[in-house]
Amino acid sequence: MASESSEVRLLGKWASPFSNRVDLALKLKGVPYKYSEEDLANKSEDLLKYNPVHKKVPVLVHNGNPLPESLVIVEYIDETWKNNPLLPQDPYERALARFWAKTLDDKILPAIWNACWSDEKGREKAVEEALEALEILQEALKEKRFFGGENIGLVDIAANFIGYWVAILQEIAGLELLTIEKFPKLYKWSQEFANHPVIKDGLPPRDELFAFFKASAKK
Amino acid sequence: MKSDVKLLGAWPSPYVLRVRIALNMKSVDYEFHEERFPDKSPLLLKSNPIHKKIPVLIHKDKPLSESLIIVQYVDDVWSSASPILPSDPYDRAMARFWADYIDQTLYPTMKSIRGAADQEGKNRLIEEVREGLALLEDVFKSSSKGKGFYGGDQIGLLDIALGCFLGWLRVVETVNGVKLLNQTNTPELLKWADRFCAHAAVKDVMPETGRLVEFSKTLPK
Numbered sequence: 001m002a003s004e005s006s007e008v009r010l011l012g013k014w015a016s017p018f019s020n021r022v023d024l025a026l027k028l029k030g031v032p033y034k035y036s037e038e039d040l041a042n043k044s045e046d047l048l049k050y051n052p053v054h055k056k057v058p059v060l061v062h063n064g065n066p067l068p069e070s071l072v073i074v075e076y077i078d079e080t081w082k083n084n085p086l087l088p089q090d091p092y093e094r095a096l097a098r099f100w101a102k103t104l105d106d107k108i109l110p111a112i113w114n115a116c117w118s119d120e121k122g123r124e125k126a127v128e129e130a131l132e133a134l135e136i137l138q139e140a141l142k143e144k145r146f147f148g149g150e151n152i153g154l155v156d157i158a159a160n161f162i163g164y165w166v167a168i169l170q171e172i173a174g175l176e177l178l179t180i181e182k183f184p185k186l187y188k189w190s191q192e193f194a195n196h197p198v199i200k201d202g203l204p205p206r207d208e209l210f211a212f213f214k215a216s217a218k219k
Numbered sequence: 220m221k222s223d224v225k226l227l228g229a230w231p232s233p234y235v236l237r238v239r240i241a242l243n244m245k246s247v248d249y250e251f252h253e254e255r256f257p258d259k260s261p262l263l264l265k266s267n268p269i270h271k272k273i274p275v276l277i278h279k280d281k282p283l284s285e286s287l288i289i290v291q292y293v294d295d296v297w298s299s300a301s302p303i304l305p306s307d308p309y310d311r312a313m314a315r316f317w318a319d320y321i322d323q324t325l326y327p328t329m330k331s332i333r334g335a336a337d338q339e340g341k342n343r344l345i346e347e348v349r350e351g352l353a354l355l356e357d358v359f360k361s362s363s364k365g366k367g368f369y370g371g372d373q374i375g376l377l378d379i380a381l382g383c384f385l386g387w388l389r390v391v392e393t394v395n396g397v398k399l400l401n402q403t404n405t406p407e408l409l410k411w412a413d414r415f416c417a418h419a420a421v422k423d424v425m426p427e428t429g430r431l432v433e434f435s436k437t438l439p440k
Contacts, residue, residue: 053320053354067309067313069315069316069319072312072319076308076309079308079312080308091292092278092281092292094292095288095295098285098291099284099285102288
């Protein structure tokens with residue numbers, strides 16, 4: 001196992017939930033890695049070299065091999081370091097996990113993001129869509145502690161934005177999206193997620209994240 | 220005998236084609252239900268309530284949607300024959316990355332050519348598609364390792380992810396009088412395209428370009 005971890009590097013952005021997904025996956029696996037903070041207004045040569053197609057973070061570099069796209073990276077991490085599996089063994093459950101991770105990126109995250117940054121005109125519709133998206137996600141959770149069952153899995157990691165970022169963004173926007181009254185199960189999951197011993201240490205500090213997005217809101 | 224594998228789809232859809240190719244590679248018997256658009260069948264709405272889209276695979280009454288997820292599921296379940304995903308984790312990840320690029324960037328650009336406001340707009344989009352195909356030409360050279368497919372000797376995930384669009388690519392070429400795959404810029408892909416379309420798992424399910432051209436005329440811009 002030592003040789004697998006010989007050189008792991010993550011190019012990321014501390015405030016980005018996508019970048020954070022990779023931090024969380026590496027921490028859950030106990031893989032040591034070097035982290036480089038990227039300034040997206042001033043992209044490093046390394047970033048442009050390692051992700052010429054999209055020029056975005058996160059990018060994982062393992063033994064000199066670069067890999068972009070957070071969910072692709074998380075699956076790669078799961079397949080390379082076999083301890084604490086993030087995906088289920090059963091093929092159907094595995095496919096469902098991938099489905100939910102994709103639905104989070106394609107539908108749920110955009111709906112919440114739009115609601116939090118919407119202007120007066122589009123607000124009502126955007127909020128309605130965001131609430132529908134949260135409803136769908138809560139249904140997927142069923143009675144489980146985590147989306148991954150008893151342990152954190154791919155979908156929990158993919159839903160880090162819901163588990164941590166949404167509370168901050170909705171406060172700044174003056175909206176009530178994920179609340180204990182509206183989504184008791186999902187809210188409870190978000191608390192379990194953010195307080196999980198490994199996850200807790202892997203999330204960016206709340207105050208700094210708040211200040212960062214508040215400053216963006218002013219622009 | 221009734222099969223416990225059903226596929227909800229439509230003949231022009233490249234995403235549905237991906238699943239058909241995967242099932243064919245594994246020699247799986249399945250029932251194909253052709254959706255008659257714009258109406259969506261009750262079975263489709265029940266099986267994919269969130270996105271309401273095809274393809275949907277129903278295996279032992281359990282539904283799955285999203286073409287690439289279904290293809291990986293097929294590979295997991297019928298694992299003894301014709302592996303679709305590469306065996307090495309990094310190769311697997313790169314195949315997924317490029318499949319994602321095709322879905323997020325390349326195909327949407329190609330689809331938008333038809334609705335472009337003017338010829339200048341069309342030309343710009345056509346150029347973008349060409350650039351994307353040039354990237355995929357480079358990927359082919361490294362991924363195929365001298366063999367005939369992205370997957371090497373056999374069709375793999377990336378072959379399926381890209382190859383399913385060949386019918387529509389040829390429609391764009393026909394309608395716009397351009398060559399997107401050509402000897403100058405994409406010599407390897409040009410040969411690969413013929414190889415792919417002639418493959419046993421593909422040839423009976425790849426829709427005819429002429430038929431797609433007629434179908435495309437019925438679509439709103």
